[in-house]
Amino acid sequence: MTPRPQDAARTHLVLMLALTFTTGIVDAVGYLGLDRVFTANMTGNVVILGMALAGADDLPVLGPALALGGFLAGAALGGRVLRTAPPGWAHRSTVTFGATGVVAVALGVGAVVRPPDEGEAWALVVTTLLAVAMGLQAAAARRLAVKDVTTVVVTSTLTGLAADSRLAGGEGGGWARRLLAVVLILAGAGVGALLLRTGDQGVGLGLVVAGLLALACAWVGHARRDADRPA
Structure with missing residues (x-):
């Protein structure tokens, strides 16, 4: 029996919420462990970059610039890969989300073996490649x-x-998923900050955890992809 479309929509919602949690981990690790750089939240990077270029003290320029460029490159690559994919969760969705997880895990293992120090070349490599991976994820989620x-x-x-809340005169529809998304990215950031307290390997551990969760989401989405197909 083919799963109903609403079952597919529910699965996709749960998976995207789980990836929102991993984003919190990744951005906490990047901001606290990679010299105040966001590798997923590009709004934060643009603001930091603008303040730094205006001469604000002790704000990085190179890291946010590389993250911004990497994210755009990843999003462009994801858009090209998924442009001709069928609606819903396609095989290319699995590949794209899976690539995000693989890159995060690989960078995490590398960062455990050789912890990155702020401003050094290895830290900039981690920042850039992680931003590419998050751009891929964002493009796949958008699709x-x-x-x-x-x-x-x-x-x-x-x-x-x-x-859309009742306080604003709306019907309050969709409040549960919206609130969950906010809570989960908040919780992920907290987990990322806690992992950094483990010591020099904190950045690597955070990326490994986030990457493994992303891979799990890719696997579940792939296993349930038939839910997108009509009976």
Whole structure:
């Protein structure tokens, strides 16, 4: 019996929420362990870069610039790979989400073996490649189009949560998924910060955890991809 479309939508929502949690880990690790760089939240990088270019003290320029470029490259690559893919979760979705997990795990293992120090070449390599991976994830999530859950930012989610609330005169629809997305990225950031307290290997451990979760999401999505197909 072929699963119903609503079952597929529910699966996709759960997977995208799980990836939102991993984004919290990745951005916490990047900001706290890689010289105040966001590898998923490009709004933060643009703001940091703008302040740094304006002469604000002790703000990095190279790291945010490389992360921004890497993210755009990853998103462009993901867009090209997925452009001709069928709607819903396709084989290429598995490849794209899986690539994000593989890159994160590989960088995490490398960072455990050789912990990156702020400003050094290895840290910049980790920053750039991780941003490429997050750009891939963002492009794949955008293609899947789960409402209110982009996996990499929650600004629009918060806006919808407030603007559509009963307090604002709306019907309050979709509040649960929006609130979950915010809570999960918050929880992920907390987990990432806690992992950094383990010592020099904290960056690597955070990336390994996030990467393994991303791989698990790719596997589950692939296993359930038939839910997208009509009976």
